[in-house]
Amino acid sequence: xxxxxxxxxxxxxxxxxxxxxxxxxxxxxxxxxxxxxxxxxxxxxxxxxxxxxxxxxxxxxxxxxxxxxxxxxxxxxxxxxxxxxxxxxxxxxxxxxxxxxxxxxxxxxxxxxxxxxxxxxxxxxxxxxxxxxxxxxxxxxxxxxxxxxxxxxxxxxxxxxxxxxxxxxxxxxxxxxxxxxxxxxxxxxxxxxxxxxxxxxxxxxxxxxxxxxxxxxxxxxxxxxxxxxxxxxxxxxxxxxxxxx
Amino acid sequence: xxxxxxxxxxxxxxxxxxxxxxxxxxxxxxxxxxxxxxxxxxxxxxxxxxxxxxxxxxxxxxxxxxxxxxxxxxxxxxxxxxxxxxxx
Numbered sequence: 001x002x003x004x005x006x007x008x009x010x011x012x013x014x015x016x017x018x019x020x021x022x023x024x025x026x027x028x029x030x031x032x033x034x035x036x037x038x039x040x041x042x043x044x045x046x047x048x049x050x051x052x053x054x055x056x057x058x059x060x061x062x063x064x065x066x067x068x069x070x071x072x073x074x075x076x077x078x079x080x081x082x083x084x085x086x087x088x089x090x091x092x093x094x095x096x097x098x099x100x101x102x103x104x105x106x107x108x109x110x111x112x113x114x115x116x117x118x119x120x121x122x123x124x125x126x127x128x129x130x131x132x133x134x135x136x137x138x139x140x141x142x143x144x145x146x147x148x149x150x151x152x153x154x155x156x157x158x159x160x161x162x163x164x165x166x167x168x169x170x171x172x173x174x175x176x177x178x179x180x181x182x183x184x185x186x187x188x189x190x191x192x193x194x195x196x197x198x199x200x201x202x203x204x205x206x207x208x209x210x211x212x213x214x215x216x217x218x219x220x221x222x223x224x225x226x227x228x229x230x231x232x233x234x235x236x237x238x239x240x241x242x243x244x245x
Numbered sequence: 246x247x248x249x250x251x252x253x254x255x256x257x258x259x260x261x262x263x264x265x266x267x268x269x270x271x272x273x274x275x276x277x278x279x280x281x282x283x284x285x286x287x288x289x290x291x292x293x294x295x296x297x298x299x300x301x302x303x304x305x306x307x308x309x310x311x312x313x314x315x316x317x318x319x320x321x322x323x324x325x326x327x328x329x330x331x332x333x
Contacts, residue, residue, distance in 0.1 A: 024328040046312040058325035065333040069248035070286035073279035117307040121300040183330030190248040
């Protein structure tokens with residue numbers, strides 16, 4: 001998986017690779033056509049929901065790993081991970097070209113226990129009154145959602161950008177960098193957060209909120225694309241039967 | 246050394262120690278258990294907030310679902326990390 005080609009993978013896995021790459025790096029491009037490609041490769045509706053959930057979760061975990069600066073745990077016989085030296089992320093489109101996003105994550109219920117666990121997680125990350133206040137969480141979410149091109153949280157024509165604008169510059173810069181180019185995070189970025197008066201539990205929550213919103217925006221974009229295929233579902237496009245709601 | 250304070254299993258007590266024990270009791274392939282004997286780094290990264298730790302990894306546990314085979318789940322996870330230029 002350290003290479004760039006997917007040509008030798010089975011068709012289902014090759015489609016999953018393409019989808020994971022797009023939903024991670026260019027979530028604004030995800031639409032019903034991507035879902036049809038997955039289903040056309042034989043993937044069921046629950047398996048597509050699972051793929052979307054995994055991509056979303058790993059967009060959280062990688063940002064926490066990069067934001068907190070943890071080190072690798074595992075010895076491996078695989079080739080050593082080599083950074084590609086990417087310094088910029090893909091250019092974002094104008095808000096008018098962002099994908100439509102639904103507010104519901106109910107489709108997670110296609111997988112036993114996932115909707116409940118995700119909602120429980122969401123409630124804590126977004127609503128916990130400490131160690132950072134609600135207004136800070138809203139500001140951080142707005143930045144992360146905007147960089148994911150998620151109009152549900154950061155709608156261009158309905159936005160109340162004040163929460164983001166009111167963040168200290170170092171905090172908003174941290175959120176912007178962790179959302180857009182998490183691989184460039186350094187200890188100096190965390191030090192800049194501390195310079196605003198945040199202690200380490202608060203720093204962890206800043207990282208968690210930004211990482212969470214980066215995940216949730218991709219989750220919603222993916223699930224929304226799936227929901228738009230409902231007509232295809234009713235027409236029997238999707239294979240059925242491997243996992244029941 | 247991590248940028249944020251991290252509390253390992255040896256130094257943990259109370260709520261955090263309970264969370265670590267619960268995580269270690271979950272069924273998982275041996276390949277996920279680091280040889281250093283402590284909790285995996287991504288779990289320890291959450292150590293300043295055991296409740297955040299518990300709720301986050303409840304999601305990862307729920308997503309260990311056979312709607313996709315294990316190798317395909319690992320593939321999706323690895324590609325996502327790779328796309329984010331992350332070793333994790």
